[in-house]
Amino acid sequence: MSRKFVALLSLLFILGSCVATGNYQRGLDAYNQNDYSTALLEWKTLAEQGNRKAQFFLGQMYFKGLGVSKNIKNAFKWFSLAAEQDDSVALNNLGVMYDKGLGVLQDFKIASNYFELSAERGYALGQNNLGKLYYFGRGVPRDFKKAFKLFELAAKNEFANAQYNLGVMYEKGHGVKRDLVQSYKWYDIAFSLGYRDALKRMVNVKRRLTHPQLVKAEQLSFGWLLNSLK
Numbered sequence: 717m718s719r720k721f722v723a724l725l726s727l728l729f730i731l732g733s734c735v736a737t738g739n740y741q742r743g744l745d746a747y748n749q750n751d752y753s754t755a756l757l758e759w760k761t762l763a764e765q766g767n768r769k770a771q772f773f774l775g776q777m778y779f780k781g782l783g784v785s786k787n788i789k790n791a792f793k794w795f796s797l798a799a800e801q802d803d804s805v806a807l808n809n810l811g812v813m814y815d816k817g818l819g820v821l822q823d824f825k826i827a828s829n830y831f832e833l834s835a836e837r838g839y840a841l842g843q844n845n846l847g848k849l850y851y852f853g854r855g856v857p858r859d860f861k862k863a864f865k866l867f868e869l870a871a872k873n874e875f876a877n878a879q880y881n882l883g884v885m886y887e888k889g890h891g892v893k894r895d896l897v898q899s900y901k902w903y904d905i906a907f908s909l910g911y912r913d914a915l916k917r918m919v920n921v922k923r924r925l926t927h928p929q930l931v932k933a934e935q936l937s938f939g940w941l942l943n944s945l946k
Contacts, residue, residue: 740770747773752783763794771798772806779809788819799830804839807831811845815854824855835866840873847881851890860891871902874944876911879903883914887921896921900933905940 743758756777762770775794778787792813798806811830814823828849834842847866850859864885870878879902885891886899903918922930 740767743770743773752777756783763797766797766801768798768801768803771795771801772803775806775809788813792819799833802833802837804834804837804842807834807837808839808842808845811842815845815849824849826855828855835869838873840870840875840878843867843870843873844875844878844881847878851881860885862891864891871905874909876906876909876914879906879909880911880914880917883917883921887917896924897929897933897936900925900930901936901940904934904937908937908941 739758739762743755743762746752746754746758755773759767759770759774763774771794775791775798776782777784778794779791780786784790792810795806795809795813799810807830811827811834812818813820814827814830816822828846831842831846831849835846843866847863847870848854849856850866851863852858864882867878867881867885871882883899883902883906886895886902888894900918900921903914903921906914907918925933
């Protein structure tokens with residue numbers, strides 16, 4: 717094979733890569749502007765060529781019926797292809813589908829496997845979902861301590877539902893020593909980050925705190941939120 721031919725092939729590969737990257741970005745821009753038909757046009761070929769991000773977004777579009785007819789089986793197909801390339805969000809979504817029985821037979825064990833793979837890759841929602849399975853003992857042995865650790869990981873990633881779950885565990889003493897100050901702190905943080913269900917529990921815990929305990933809890937909450945902005 718001549719050097720000129722090899723150089724030409726290399727140039728074509730580079731140009732092809734540039735076009736693919738541009739197509740993905742155009743699709744993303746269109747998707748963010750709710751122009752789903754353009755997004756589908758840009759991503760379909762990329763997904764078929766093995767682009768992980770395009771595969772994931774096609775899965776989302778079919779799962780939610782964005783620019784296409786809602787099709788859970790197609791969503792499962794594209795999420796699976798993205799998951800084969802270690803996409804943490806796609807792995808979590810497959811877990812959700814098995815957890816809820818969406819397009820597949822409900823299987824908590826398989827759901828736990830996907831959530832675990834997602835959690836290992838640092839995805840907060842995957843960590844939280846796996847924590848819930850351990851908390852309720854679905855597909856895995858019930859284990860409050862493991863649930864607590866997973867909620868804690870997701871909470872550090874600023875996932876409000878996990879912060880709420882930590883509040884519940886501190887309030888009930890599940891997997892950790894009962895601590896109403898810590899419970900109030902996590903409910904307050906979750907509520908501050910938009911998790912409205914935390915308010916009712918926060919008010920309930922507040923009634924059981926002494927004034928010094930309430931001051932401490934609010935200081936802890938404020939300090940955590942302040943540090944999260946750094």
